[in-house]
Amino acid sequence: MNEPGIASPSSIDPSGVLKPVLAHVGTVRSEILVFCIIGFILLEGFGLASKDMVGEIMRLSGVLIVFLGFAFYLYAYFHLPSTAQERIFTEQAAGEIERTRNIVQAAHRARHPVPAVQGATV
Amino acid sequence: MIERSIAVVSGKGGAGKTMLAMAITHELAIRSRTLIVDLDVFNRGLSGLLQKGRKLCDVAVPDFLLETGDTDEAPGEWSLIEAAPNVVTLHFPDITRLQRQRLEELSIGELMERLDRYVAQLLERSGCRYLVLDCHGGPDMLSFAAAGLCQRTILVSEPDRITFYGTLHFLRRMAEDCPTARPDVYLVFNKVMPAFSERYLNTFYDEQVKDLFQGHPLLAVIPFEAYLSKEFERFPFVTQVYPFSQLAGKARIIVRDLKIADDEPAAKAQATAAGRIMNTLLGRGVRLVPRFMNLDATTSFTAPVLVAVAILAGTTSDNVVWGPRINQYCEVFAWLVSGWFVEVMLVNWLSVLDRIATRQVRLRKFSSAIPAALLTEAIGLLLAFMVGISAGYFIHEVLPRDHVYGLSGAIHLAASLQPDGLTVFAFCLYCATGLWVTYNLVVQSGITLWHERRRSEGVLRGLGSILGPATAIVTLVLTCRGSI
Numbered sequence: 344m345n346e347p348g349i350a351s352p353s354s355i356d357p358s359g360v361l362k363p364v365l366a367h368v369g370t371v372r373s374e375i376l377v378f379c380i381i382g383f384i385l386l387e388g389f390g391l392a393s394k395d396m397v398g399e400i401m402r403l404s405g406v407l408i409v410f411l412g413f414a415f416y417l418y419a420y421f422h423l424p425s426t427a428q429e430r431i432f433t434e435q436a437a438g439e440i441e442r443t444r445n446i447v448q449a450a451h452r453a454r455h456p457v458p459a460v461q462g463a464t465v
Numbered sequence: 466m467i468e469r470s471i472a473v474v475s476g477k478g479g480a481g482k483t484m485l486a487m488a489i490t491h492e493l494a495i496r497s498r499t500l501i502v503d504l505d506v507f508n509r510g511l512s513g514l515l516q517k518g519r520k521l522c523d524v525a526v527p528d529f530l531l532e533t534g535d536t537d538e539a540p541g542e543w544s545l546i547e548a549a550p551n552v553v554t555l556h557f558p559d560i561t562r563l564q565r566q567r568l569e570e571l572s573i574g575e576l577m578e579r580l581d582r583y584v585a586q587l588l589e590r591s592g593c594r595y596l597v598l599d600c601h602g603g604p605d606m607l608s609f610a611a612a613g614l615c616q617r618t619i620l621v622s623e624p625d626r627i628t629f630y631g632t633l634h635f636l637r638r639m640a641e642d643c644p645t646a647r648p649d650v651y652l653v654f655n656k657v658m659p660a661f662s663e664r665y666l667n668t669f670y671d672e673q674v675k676d677l678f679q680g681h682p683l684l685a686v687i688p689f690e691a692y693l694s695k696e697f698e699r700f701p702f703v704t705q706v707y708p709f710s711q712l713a714g715k716a717r718i719i720v721r722d723l724k725i726a727d728d729e730p731a732a733k734a735q736a737t738a739a740g741r742i743m744n745t746l747l748g749r750g751v752r753l754v755p756r757f758m759n760l761d762a763t764t765s766f767t768a769p770v771l772v773a774v775a776i777l778a779g780t781t782s783d784n785v786v787w788g789p790r791i792n793q794y795c796e797v798f799a800w801l802v803s804g805w806f807v808e809v810m811l812v813n814w815l816s817v818l819d820r821i822a823t824r825q826v827r828l829r830k831f832s833s834a835i836p837a838a839l840l841t842e843a844i845g846l847l848l849a850f851m852v853g854i855s856a857g858y859f860i861h862e863v864l865p866r867d868h869v870y871g872l873s874g875a876i877h878l879a880a881s882l883q884p885d886g887l888t889v890f891a892f893c894l895y896c897a898t899g900l901w902v903t904y905n906l907v908v909q910s911g912i913t914l915w916h917e918r919r920r921s922e923g924v925l926r927g928l929g930s931i932l933g934p935a936t937a938i939v940t941l942v943l944t945c946r947g948s949i
Contacts, residue, residue: 377770380798381777388781388791428624428660433669435626440673443633447677450640 366430369423372416379412467584469725470596472504472611472648475621476631478602481655482621483510484697485687486599488704488716489619493595494551495917500593501548502555502584504611505601506568514701515554518546522590524555529571529579530564545591549702553591568606573642577610584614595725603631604638612639612648617723619684621653624661624669636677651684651723658689659759684722685715692820706827707820708913717916757805760813767806774799811848815841826922842929849937856937857944 368375386405390398424430473486486501493499503511523544542558560568571579588596598615600608612618622632632652639648652674654666663686670683688711697703704713757763778795781788818841825834907930914923 373766377773381773384777384791384794384798387794388788425662425665426660428658429662429665432624432626432629432661436629436669436673439630439633440677443637444677446637447640 365423369419369425370427370430372419372423372425376412376416379408379415383409383412466616467581467588467596467614468616469594470584470598470615470617471723471725472598472600472608472615472618473621474600474608474612474618474635475602475628476604476633476635477628478508480602480621480623480628481687482602483514483599484693484703484712485619485621485653485655485716486511486597487514487697487701488712489719490552490597491702491704492713492716492720493597494549497594498551498553498592499595499597500545500553500555500588500591501597501599502587504598504607506560506607507565507601509559511554511599512557515546515548516556518548518554518556520556521545521547521553524587524590526557527579527583529576529583530560530567545587552702553593555587571606573606573609573613576606577613580607580610581614604635604642606642608635609639609643612650613643616649616725618648618650619653619719619723620650620678621655623656624654624658624666649681650678651681652678653684653719654686656689657686659762682722685719687712687715706824708827708917709820709823709910713913717913758809758812760809763806763809767802770802771799774802811844815844815848818844838929842932845929845933846936849933849935850940853937853940854944857941 383405386401386408390400390402390405393401419425424433471489473482473489475482483505490499490501501511501515503509503515505511521544526543544556545553546556548554568576584596584598587593596615598611600611620632620635622628636650639650652670654661654670657663657666666686667683675681675683690710690712693703693707693710693712696706700706704710704716707713774795778792778799781791781795818837822834822837822841825831825837907926910926911923911930914920914926
């Protein structure tokens with residue numbers, strides 16, 4: 344079972360290498376977005392100052408950066424833990440939940456045993 | 466099983482179980498007569514809160530506290546009292562050491578059987594339709610018996626390691642100790658801090674623990690409201706005094722979602738189109754205040770961003786070629802961030818003032834209620850005036866004259882990523898936030914008053930709510946025409 348709030352590894356990270364990193368970067372999504380906007384402001388300003396091809400490339404890079412920033416923000420909003428507390432709570436609860444599930448299921452089975460199938464041989 | 470009954474349990478003390486039980490009781494009492502019983506016989510928190518009231522009748526000591534053949538030694542000390550209109554509670558003295566021993570010796574099956582008989586007798590004698598059992602904070606036999614008896618059980622938890630560990634422990638103990646089928650248990654996350662979002666907790670619940678609760682959805686996520694914790698000591702029915710609190714809204718949702726009152730007027734309202742719309746709004750509207758509207762979170766975020774923008778503008782201002790252009794963007798960005806901060810601050814101030822005014826009205830302290838309400842209205846009107854005048858100035862002076870206005874024009878401008886376009890984007894953003902805030906403050910309070918059948922308060926609030934948008938529109942029109 345995936346950790347809640349963390350995207351399925353197969354969607355963007357087939358090997359699962361990025362999973363621990365993804366769990367952390369969601370908590371700084373706003374800061375990344377601000378960084379991208381400031382980057383856009385700088386590149387846009389520099390790009391407008393130079394009238395040649397380099398200026399156009401800079402302007403385009405600025406637009407690309409700000410769109411990437413927004414895309415990442417939306418992705419993080421829907422798929423990643425937003426705060427360190429959410430991430431830590433997820434990690435800490437996992438083991439205890441599994442233990443509880445096993446005990447509850449065992450108690451349920453003990454109360455409602457599965458009837459033996461007639462004629463079955465071992 | 467006892468029909469129309471709710472047991473409120475938790476894996477650990479201090480999770481806010483009693484406050485939630487009282488909020489649910491108040492909500493049920495709006496519909497019909499409700500009995501609330503303190504089953505936390507060791508701590509007796511609820512009994513301490515509901516000490517006063519009109520005595521209805523004496524009742525016998527429950528037989529699960531007596532040895533076989535014992536006689537009821539002090540019958541007068543166990544009685545039913547009417548603690549508030551439509552709310553009845555059981556008044557009883559401290560249980561003795563022998564009674565405690567007796568309770569601990571009983572098997573869960575025997576305890577359930579005797580508790581069932583006793584509660585049925587209390588319901589009959591008090592004439593109550595609904596029952597709420599407030600249990601001990603932690604796994605004990607009385608909690609398991611109550612969970613087994615009641616139609617619905619609410620397990621109150623918090624999203625922190627210690628309380629959630631206690632919650633899981635409660636589930637394990639109940640699975641092992643409860644001989645009957647698994648009770649109908651619903652989870653509520655209470656006292657949720659802004660660090661946790663409602664969306665995250667719902668995802669966490671659905672993916673990790675839903676199967677432990679028979680596949681039921683997460684019942685509610687209730688934020689921590691510090692002022693309620695303090696006021697709860699003074700006013701047991703705190704949601705009556707603070708009807709627009711998140712706790713009051715969530716209690717309404719809980720009662721609706723548990724479907725124990727579906728033969729009531731609420732169900733009749735559900736049959737009409739207006740009732741269904743109200744119900745949808747009720748369900749969708751009561752949510753945690755998003756983090757972007759939290760004053761602390763906003764302050765800690767906007768301050769460094771504004772400093773960064775100021776440094777950027779300062780370092781580039783000397784350059785005559787690209788400096789002015791960067792400064793233009795910095796200016797828009799700074800307006801965007803500081804405008805957001807100011808909006809959050811004002812909304813928070815207004816919410817606090819509105820809360821104080823409502824509290825005083827509900828307590829009938831009109832000498833202080835009227836100034837508080839007038840101040841709230843005055844600040845609201847001032848804000849509306851400012852919004853109107855700045856929107857009018859923006860349309861009249863800032864936007865290029867040859868541009869086609871309206872939504873398509875705004876989107877076109879915003880997509881151009883030019884300073885003018887970004888200003889339009891910021892303006893649209895604040896309009897959207899304003900609409901959202903209006904929805905929360907006005908519509909939610911309207912629903913609450915409609916639900917509580919408080920028509921006079923509803924009319925006053927409605928009038929106050931109309932004045933704000935009216936002022937904003939009039940100011941906007943006058944500014945556009947150049948009259949202001």
